[in-house]
Amino acid sequence: xxxxxxxxxxxxxxxxxxxxxxxxxxxxxxxxxxxxxxxxxxxxxxxxxxxxxxxxxxxxxxxxxxxxxxxxxxxxxxxxxxxxxxxxxxxxxxxxxxxxxxxxxxxxxxxxxxxxxxxxxxxxxxxxxxxxxxxxxxxxxxxxxxxxxxxxxxxxxxxxxxxxxxxxxxxxxxxxxxxxxxxxxxxxxxxxxxxxxxxxxxxxxxxxxxxxxxxxxxxxxxxxxxxxxxxxxxxxxxxxxxxxxxxxxxxxxxxxxxxxxxxxxxxxxxxxxxxxxxxxxxxxxxxxxxxxxxxxxxxxxxxxxxxxx
Numbered sequence: 254x255x256x257x258x259x260x261x262x263x264x265x266x267x268x269x270x271x272x273x274x275x276x277x278x279x280x281x282x283x284x285x286x287x288x289x290x291x292x293x294x295x296x297x298x299x300x301x302x303x304x305x306x307x308x309x310x311x312x313x314x315x316x317x318x319x320x321x322x323x324x325x326x327x328x329x330x331x332x333x334x335x336x337x338x339x340x341x342x343x344x345x346x347x348x349x350x351x352x353x354x355x356x357x358x359x360x361x362x363x364x365x366x367x368x369x370x371x372x373x374x375x376x377x378x379x380x381x382x383x384x385x386x387x388x389x390x391x392x393x394x395x396x397x398x399x400x401x402x403x404x405x406x407x408x409x410x411x412x413x414x415x416x417x418x419x420x421x422x423x424x425x426x427x428x429x430x431x432x433x434x435x436x437x438x439x440x441x442x443x444x445x446x447x448x449x450x451x452x453x454x455x456x457x458x459x460x461x462x463x464x465x466x467x468x469x470x471x472x473x474x475x476x477x478x479x480x481x482x483x484x485x486x487x488x489x490x491x492x493x494x495x496x497x498x499x500x501x502x503x504x505x506x507x508x509x510x511x512x513x514x515x516x517x518x519x520x521x522x523x524x525x526x527x528x529x530x531x532x533x534x535x536x537x538x539x540x541x542x543x544x545x546x547x548x549x550x551x552x553x554x555x556x557x558x559x560x561x562x
Contacts, residue, residue, distance in 0.1 A: 254326050255354045256403030256435050259296050260463055265554035265560045266296035266529035268465070271319075271536055273300065273311030282536065283315075285322060289538035293545055297326040299438075299531070301355055305335035305364035309344075317351060328405065328470040329353065331379035332361025335370065341377065341386060349396040355403035357438065358383045358429075380406055381428045388433030406430070408437040408464060410451035411444075413485050427460055436462050438531050441469040442512065444490045445521050465529035467523055470540045471511030474502040512540055516547040523548075523560040 259266060269290055274280045286513045287298075298319065302312050312329055319327040331344060348356070360380040363370040377383045384404055391401020406429040409422070416422040426437070437460075442448055450463050469484075471477050477497055481487050489497070493514050500506035519530055550556040 254297075255398055255400055256274065256297075256405065257400065259326070259403075260436070260528075263296050263529075263557055265523065265527065265557045266463075266465065267293070267556060268295045268297045268299065268529065268531045269541065270299045270301065270531060270533050271315065272310045273303070273315045274536070279536075280451065284318075285390070286534065286536055286538045287319065287325070288532070290541060291323055291325060291550060293542065294554055295325065296529070297328050297355070298555065299328045301328060302330035302332050302359070302361070303364075304332075304362040305370070306332065306340075306361075307364050313344075313347065315371055316353060318349075320351070320353065326355075328355040328357055330357045330359055331383065332359045333375060333380060333383050334363050336359040336375065336377060338376040341383070342390070343372070343389045345387065345390050345402070346395065352397065353402075354398060355405065356387060357405040357418070358387060358434070359407055379425070380423070381432050382508075384429050384432040384434050391433075395508065403435045404433055405436050405438055406434040408451065408455075409444045409485065410439050410447040411488060413440075415485075423454060423458055423460075426455070427458055430460050430462055434462060436465065438465040438529075439467045441467040441484050441487055443487070443493055443518070444524070445518055447524070449525060463528040464546065465531045466527050467531050467533060468515055468518055469533035469535075470508075470515035470544065472508045472537075472540055473504045474500075474507055477507060477511075512543050512547070515516075516544045519544060520548060526560075532543070
């Protein structure tokens with residue numbers, strides 16, 4: 254289903270993110286997670302794309318398996334780094350031929366084993382270039398849906414380290430929307446105030462596409478320590494930091510605090526009229542399912558109905 258139809262069908266969307274596993278046992282565990290989350294009836298699920306296209310085939314395989322074996326609507330990530338125009342066109346043609354309706358277009362990172370990679374050889378320097386190319390692909394009628402791919406892009410409520418100037422950062426985001434992006438999904442954040450301000454700043458400069466909030470509950474001490482390195486610009490509010498530090502290295506207590514915090518974030522976002530919530534699952538289901546239970550819902554339809562009341 255094209256993202257425009259998804260937004261038309263749902264006043265609030267709920268969605269999940271998965272990543273391609275690196276082992277056979279990982280695939281088995283992931284599809285156990287998918288089967289546990291499918292009854293929550295998300296509007297869509299996204300599938301990540303490894304740095305420099307390192308999981309290109311795994312991403313494609315996961316997208317197709319989800320599409321063929323579940324009722325879920327998969328949205329593959331696609332990045333610029335280490336890709337030529339010819340490669341990107343082949344990827345788009347492949348997805349179009351298989352009826353994939355949407356793409357999340359991202360800048361991406363170089364592979365960790367190539368820290369000195371020279372990006373001057375890349376045909377797409379920025380996500381805006383990739384969005385523009387997908388829009389050109391759409392306009393040429395290469396997708397079976399006359400509208401072509403629905404296009405999503407990333408937003409950063411707390412700012413992106415690569416662009417310290419927040420005015421310039423918003424200019425870059427607006428350029429992606431002007432190039433053809435249909436919606437924005439944000440990096441994870443822990444302070445709703447940052448998200449609300451981000452949405453308002455987007456409105457001020459004329460960005461009027463739906464903005465989906467990214468949420469990830471902290472579930473362990475290791476995750477607490479590592480997350481700021483993985484999520485560009487993410488920071489812990491002092492209240493959350495204090496509660497987690499009181500837990501020491503007790504993972505059960507940290508998980509309780511993390512899920513409670515994320516649940517409260519979701520509750521307040523819904524009260525604030527958020528357009529969508531995207532859960533970064535880390536290929537696990539229990540935390541997301543528990544948040545749904547804490548919000549008093551068995552599935553996304555119940556949460557959406559509650560948000561409308």
